[in-house]
Amino acid sequence: MKKTGEAHKSPSLPRLHLFLGAGGVGKTTLSAGFALALAQQGKHVGLMSIDPAKRLQGALGLGELPETGALLKLEGCSGSVRASVLHIGDSLKRWVQEAGLSEASQKKLYENQLFRALAERLATATDTFAAVRMAEWPEREAQLTDLVVDTAPGIHAIDFLSKPEKLSAFLDGKLIDWLKWFAQENESQMGMIQRFVKSGAKRILDGLAELGGQRFMLHFAEFLILLDDVFARMMKRLNFADHWLRSSQTRCYVVTSVRYDAVQVAWELSRTLKTLKMNTGQVVINRAFPEQLRADPAFDSTLEHMRQQADESFFANYLDNFIIVQRRVQDQLGRAAQSVVTLPVAEHLDAQSALRLEDLASLGQRILEHSGEI
Amino acid sequence: MNPSASLAERIPQRLVFFLGKGGVGRTTLATSFAQACARNGQKTLIVQWALQDAVSTLFSRPVAGHDSEPIAHNLWTMNFSPDEAIREYFIDHLKLKLLYNLVIENKHVQRLIHAAPGVQELFFLGRLFWLVCLSEEIRGTRFDRVVVDTQATGHGVSLFTIAPTIAQFGMTGPLASECERVSRMLADPRLVGTALVTLPEELPVEETLEFLPKLSRDLGRAPQALFVNRSILPFVEKHPLSMDSQHVMELWKSRLQTTDALRALGVLHRDLRKRQHFEETLRQACAERAAAMPVISVPDIGLSKPEAGAPAVLQGVTEWLLNGNEKVLAIPTVHMRSDQNNSASCEISEDQR
Numbered sequence: 116m117k118k119t120g121e122a123h124k125s126p127s128l129p130r131l132h133l134f135l136g137a138g139g140v141g142k143t144t145l146s147a148g149f150a151l152a153l154a155q156q157g158k159h160v161g162l163m164s165i166d167p168a169k170r171l172q173g174a175l176g177l178g179e180l181p182e183t184g185a186l187l188k189l190e191g192c193s194g195s196v197r198a199s200v201l202h203i204g205d206s207l208k209r210w211v212q213e214a215g216l217s218e219a220s221q222k223k224l225y226e227n228q229l230f231r232a233l234a235e236r237l238a239t240a241t242d243t244f245a246a247v248r249m250a251e252w253p254e255r256e257a258q259l260t261d262l263v264v265d266t267a268p269g270i271h272a273i274d275f276l277s278k279p280e281k282l283s284a285f286l287d288g289k290l291i292d293w294l295k296w297f298a299q300e301n302e303s304q305m306g307m308i309q310r311f312v313k314s315g316a317k318r319i320l321d322g323l324a325e326l327g328g329q330r331f332m333l334h335f336a337e338f339l340i341l342l343d344d345v346f347a348r349m350m351k352r353l354n355f356a357d358h359w360l361r362s363s364q365t366r367c368y369v370v371t372s373v374r375y376d377a378v379q380v381a382w383e384l385s386r387t388l389k390t391l392k393m394n395t396g397q398v399v400i401n402r403a404f405p406e407q408l409r410a411d412p413a414f415d416s417t418l419e420h421m422r423q424q425a426d427e428s429f430f431a432n433y434l435d436n437f438i439i440v441q442r443r444v445q446d447q448l449g450r451a452a453q454s455v456v457t458l459p460v461a462e463h464l465d466a467q468s469a470l471r472l473e474d475l476a477s478l479g480q481r482i483l484e485h486s487g488e489i
Numbered sequence: 490m491n492p493s494a495s496l497a498e499r500i501p502q503r504l505v506f507f508l509g510k511g512g513v514g515r516t517t518l519a520t521s522f523a524q525a526c527a528r529n530g531q532k533t534l535i536v537q538w539a540l541q542d543a544v545s546t547l548f549s550r551p552v553a554g555h556d557s558e559p560i561a562h563n564l565w566t567m568n569f570s571p572d573e574a575i576r577e578y579f580i581d582h583l584k585l586k587l588l589y590n591l592v593i594e595n596k597h598v599q600r601l602i603h604a605a606p607g608v609q610e611l612f613f614l615g616r617l618f619w620l621v622c623l624s625e626e627i628r629g630t631r632f633d634r635v636v637v638d639t640q641a642t643g644h645g646v647s648l649f650t651i652a653p654t655i656a657q658f659g660m661t662g663p664l665a666s667e668c669e670r671v672s673r674m675l676a677d678p679r680l681v682g683t684a685l686v687t688l689p690e691e692l693p694v695e696e697t698l699e700f701l702p703k704l705s706r707d708l709g710r711a712p713q714a715l716f717v718n719r720s721i722l723p724f725v726e727k728h729p730l731s732m733d734s735q736h737v738m739e740l741w742k743s744r745l746q747t748t749d750a751l752r753a754l755g756v757l758h759r760d761l762r763k764r765q766h767f768e769e770t771l772r773q774a775c776a777e778r779a780a781a782m783p784v785i786s787v788p789d790i791g792l793s794k795p796e797a798g799a800p801a802v803l804q805g806v807t808e809w810l811l812n813g814n815e816k817v818l819a820i821p822t823v824h825m826r827s828d829q830n831n832s833a834s835c836e837i838s839e840d841q842r
Contacts, residue, residue: 411750
């Protein structure tokens with residue numbers, strides 16, 4: 116493995132593609148399709164998914180996608196896709212091993228209640244650590260040209276984008292140093308200034324100890340000391356993630372479906388991306404009404420006829436409803452002067468039968484074509 | 490099926506968590522349930538923990554903050570703020586103003602609070618404890634119902650395991666007693682109930698079936714109810730949906746002019762039918778695993794009122810919850826669509842954005 120930080124200086128940064136949107140709009144499916152379409156262009160792509168449905172994991176040919184990712188078997192394709200699922204607990208354990216902790220320290224760490232909580236029970240803290248995991252990709256994959264990231268649903272994606280600062284603000288903070296002093300109590304190694312600062316810090320630590328107890332403070336300090344190297348690497352990666360996210364090459368795809376709540380989330384996300392000074396990219400309306408049906412000259416009269424039939428009125432009403440909501444959704448997104456790409460409900464993607472990679476790829480291809488990047 | 494007769498009996502607890510992933514309509518269901526309680530004469534508070542209060546706008550009220558604001562008769566809402574809650578806890582509750590100013594407000598401690606997973610969740614639960622167990626004594630205000638609208642994982646940590654997790658850290662002092670009392674509160678089945686919200690779609694159904702045993706394990710008991718939002722089953726009982734897409738295509742074939750259009754129609758029909766399929770799958774799995782838990786279909790109100798905005802959908806769902814109102818299922822048989830190309834009718838009003 117390359118030394119941490121080396122990839123960061125690389126002049127040709129892999130390109131980052133982020134898929135954002137409300138829950139249930141198809142982000143995971145579209146990001147997988149997009150990754151496959153890029154691979155067909157000869158790109159070497161990383162895919163980082165959150166919570167893929169079993170059918171999608173099946174389609175990717177992997178029962179349980181590992182945290183480190185697995186290369187997909189793609190026939191007749193010059194590029195490649197390494198697909199992974201975010202499992203922060205597993206990543207954290209790997210990071211500890213990679214930081215080169217002595218066996219004794221590892222054992223101590225695994226017995227530390229805070230670490231166990233963090234690794235096992237707090238493993239769902241995806242927002243906080245997703246950026247760290249993301250920044251690892253160029254280090255681990257020298258060949259990587261593109262990384263496709265499926266983010267947490269809704270406005271939580273904003274956490275993912277803003278957390279690098281939050282987490283690094285803490286990892287970089289003085290509290291960690293203070294707690295280390297607290298645990299070590301070895302004043303002879305300190306200089307004058309440190310001793311002076313410590314007297315101020317001591318009041319804070321005493322205050323914290325009053326709240327949580329001395330024992331907890333020692334647990335916490337031990338945890339921080341053991342993870343010192345792991346945190347140092349995390350810091351580097353977070354800084355890199357921050358830089359990468361804000362690169363002019365980074366693209367955001369805001370996905371919505373034909374649902375009022377989803378389009379509102381898309382609207383909010385686009386607005387927030389602007390304030391974060393990120394590339395707002397494209398809006399994708401997924402699972403839209405098929406144009407071919409609307410385009411049929413006899414569609415309106417047929418629909419009118421079906422509304423009168425007892426057996427068909429519900430389905431006719433459903434079609435009516437679909438068209439009305441879609442028109443509103445398009446109006447709203449159009450007014451925001453967004454670049455909008457519309458993907459119709461596609462049978463093979465939503466059927467109860469197995470998903471096929473080529474169908475996924477053709478979906479990704481549509482987004483790629485529209486983004487003008489071919 | 491009339492779900493309402495005993496909704497209050499099915500979910501009798503004072504503190505009710507509505508759980509479900511983003512996009513399933515959790516806020517709509519939590520708010521409708523709260524509104525139904527309020528209409529039954531109970532003083533009800535909706536507690537949100539979100540970037541922005543999404544409930545007040547449904548009642549054309551200004552956005553609420555950390556303090557509860559009235560939004561309708563017997564109905565209040567608030568949007569939890571961790572910073573506010575932490576301040577209240579130290580200054581008002583522990584009476585440790587000096588400690589708060591010196592320690593908690595310290596820049597570095599603030600960074601810890603904002604970065605460490607679990608801290609904010611603990612104070613969220615602490616605030617709920619205050620609302621259901623202390624506010625009557627301290628402020629003389631009592632809510633008959635506190636309805637919580639939030640993800641099962643707050644900002645990353647499962648709300649129902651946070652207290653036992655933190656308790657393992659060997660804490661003593663006030664934070665330890667805080668953990669202890671919120672754990673006690675959550676463990677009380679007469680005080681705390683949960684309701685799940687899901688959709689009749691592939692991933693939400695998968696996730697719900699995975700979440701059910703996890704919730705039962707974390708909380709020690711099954712949820713009081715499972716709501717299937719955007720359901721078509723109540724409609725299908727009234728207006729049968731042909732289960733045979735081939736048959737539907739035959740009907741349309743003689744009229745439509747292009748085969749592309751016909752193929753697209755078949756796709757849409759199968760897509761709609763799938764909602765029925767997923768709900769039936771879910772119901773069957775639930776009957777096998779959690780037979781006692783009622784599964785309540787909440788009709789997709791938009792199907793009878795496509796122009797309806799979020800407030801109208803909310804009213805429809807509330808009426809359905811209160812008395813299984815058949816009116817919400819009425820499909821308008823003849824639509825006047827002369828205004829179809831008039832974009833003015835297609836505006837989303839400003840307050841919905």
